[in-house]
Amino acid sequence: MADVALAGTADQTEPVERTGRDARPEAAAEAVAKVRARSGPSAAARWGAAALRGVHRSLAILLFLALWESAPRLGLVDAVFLPPFSEVLLALKELAAGGALREHAEASLIRSLAGFALAILVMIPLGLVLGWYKPVADFLDPLLELFRNTAALALLPVFTLILGLGETSKISIITYACAWPILLNTIAGVKGVDPLLVKSARSLGLPPYRLFQKVILPAAVPTIFTGVRLAGAYSILVLVAAEMVGAKAGLGFLINDAQFNFRIPDMYAGIIAISVVGLAFNALLLRLERRFSTWRTTA
């Protein structure tokens, strides 16, 4: 009970800080300090509040897992096709213990990261150039829209046909899928720079390359990063499908292989592994994104 009451005061810190910041920063700082001082003595209470928030945030997931556990046990679904969550966890543990999980995850991550990194290396510079030369961007825009709206997986057979079944085609398709959000966001980021900022910098007689380095680039970073984060998600999404065709290792292969051999718990274990990898990757990128755009008011 005491935890709940104190959690309330700790929560109030946020709105006070936000409204104060716009009007009078010094007053906000005081207010924050006051609230902190009040809730300062009991570290346990703050832990309690954090735990409570954690439970609140994951309640939906916990309910979902409870449903997964009970539905097959109650006979609502066929336990052969949907084993209870606990059985899947056991299978996951066994896969991890045998080292197979690590091997598959490693193979997948290498592909994903290689494709993702390649897309970043090529598409950010290209996007900067295209965004800067507006006529070129306008000329290419319809083509880019066409490519962007063509599902990458629809092109998977083409990649396999031309590049074979090996790593090249797999990494290429991931690069392809990652390329569009990065490219389009970079172009949008450069084009969307506040003209007044450009004017202000120009009034100081800045030459074009300095203008680009000191104004355009920093102003575009948050938008570019949004594209990078989207691409991160795509790199995992496309990976699984790419690994279902002609792979010998990887989480996608694991899922597909387990299904063929009727190791259903293993299949679900692979699915859980891939979603955890995806979540972790996204969380990492989100954190990086926040770090690079702290100055954004809408953060």
Add this chain to the structure above:
Amino acid sequence: MTAKISLRGVTKTFSVRAANLGRSTEFTAVAGIDLDVREGEFLTLVGPSGCGKSTLLDLIAGLTRPASGRILLDGEEITGPGLDRGVVFQQYALFPWRTARGNIEFGLEAKGAGRRERRERAGEFLDLVGLTGFADRYPHELSGGMRQRVAIARSLAFDPEVLLMDEPFAALDAQTRESLQEELLGIWERTGKTVVFITHGIDEAVYLGQRVAIMTSRPGRIKEIVDIGFDSREGDLRADPRFGQYRHHIWTRLRDEVAAAQANEREAVGTGG
């Protein structure tokens, strides 16, 4: 007194593409402007909205080139932007990813000053505009008045000879505006810069300017230049009976122009342009 800035027959036209006609038409923003700004003078410029005040400022800043006529700074023709002029915009134009200090250092970086010197000068000018202790705040953490102070400090820090201000206080509340006007006068007196200040507020123009230039409606020309002859700017200038007389005189001269500007606007809307 020598002229710091001279405008001789300056005309600026834009070509505007009319959406419904599909061909471009010439649009004259300012026409045949003759104006001398004296060394160290505080000149304010008033005119009805859309009369080309901002265009005139862009021209002096070197951001655009006149279609005809000449603009001279210290007798030399202006060919582009430069660090001898500093511009302050109405919407502050601060770089949101830089702190107050970082923003002030921006112009110094353009000038090629070393890291140490930049930091020192930025601190100096933060003090000058009364923002000591706010060096590490980002623009979104500052109020409108504070942002405009940072913008003024940024334009002064690289030591330009001329300060060009485009309705810098228009977006601020009345009290903040008055205190910034007072501070600006103080800064001007201490630094001896030549200031060209655009405003649509007659009170502001009379309060700040040693001379007030009145512009006509579009295409903008200089209609009249009024000398503001207060002996001293100490005390409540606005309560001085002469303040009211100047104010009334400028108001009367502007009234016809505002009416003309409104007629212009109505015409433009009427033809669907």
